[in-house]
Amino acid sequence: KNEVEQSPQNLTAQEGEFITINCSYSVGISALHWLQQHPGGGIVSLFMLSSGKKKHGRLIATINIQEKHSSLHITASHPRDSAVYICAVATLQGAQKLVFGQGTRLTINP
Amino acid sequence: DAGITQSPRHKVTETGTPVTLRCHQTENHRYMYWYRQDPGHGLRLIHYSYGVKDTDKGEVSDGYSVSRSKTEDFLLTLESATSSQTSVYFCAISESWGPSAGELFFGEGSRLTVL
Numbered sequence: 001k002n003e004v005e006q007s008p009q010n011l012t013a014q015e016g017e018f019i020t021i022n023c024s025y026s027v028g029i030s031a032l033h034w035l036q037q038h039p040g041g042g043i044v045s046l047f048m049l050s051s052g053k054k055k056h057g058r059l060i061a062t063i064n065i066q067e068k069h070s071s072l073h074i075t076a077s078h079p080r081d082s083a084v085y086i087c088a089v090a091t092l093q094g095a096q097k098l099v100f101g102q103g104t105r106l107t108i109n110p
Numbered sequence: 111d112a113g114i115t116q117s118p119r120h121k122v123t124e125t126g127t128p129v130t131l132r133c134h135q136t137e138n139h140r141y142m143y144w145y146r147q148d149p150g151h152g153l154r155l156i157h158y159s160y161g162v163k164d165t166d167k168g169e170v171s172d173g174y175s176v177s178r179s180k181t182e183d184f185l186l187t188l189e190s191a192t193s194s195q196t197s198v199y200f201c202a203i204s205e206s207w208g209p210s211a212g213e214l215f216f217g218e219g220s221r222l223t224v225l
């Protein structure tokens with residue numbers, strides 16, 4: 001079993017819908033990252049969380065340390081949000097390394 | 111955008127040849143990482159560096175070596191490339207680690223094909 005599991009693996013929605021992507025992990029962590037990768041490759045950091053909730057524009061990330069779970073929400077989704085969203089955790093055991101989820105491929109249709 | 115560049119961006123080489131990928135940053139960040147990304151595996155850490163001349167192995171380090179002689183440059187070397195090393199390689203940097211960690215910044219990726 002992977003230490004970091006994302007769901008769903010693929011998600012297709014219509015423009016304007018509220019999107020939720022989930023990340024569950026099984027190890028102790030010091031921080032959790034949400035990343036975005038558009039077709040063509042570039043990876044962009046969206047959030048780094050160690051507790052609570054962060055918001056940036058239409059994106060909201062939450063984390064529940066006790067439940068070992070994080071969610072990424074997108075409000076008023078737009079076709080330009082189509083990308084792969086990746087969850088990564090900084091584990092307590094592994095010095096200076098991240099464990100990545102497999103990613104969630106999001107497609108927003110106009 | 112963070113100042114992080116990878117070179118070359120694309121390379122095709124033959125089995126058995128040496129290959130060096132370069133990651134250059136202008137942010138003066140302490141931590142630098144090399145990852146490979148393959149379908150079905152996500153991003154996997156090859157090697158990382160926590161300072162000049164301070165490096166350590168990641169989960170898929172076999173067949174790879176690294177060097178960091180200056181803060182700004184982190185080199186990944188495939189001494190004798192194999193077809194299993196065909197992948198997209200990403201360099202990343204971060205200023206700090208742990209609960210106080212800041213953002214991760216990624217390079218644009220280097221696509222390596224080993225024939």
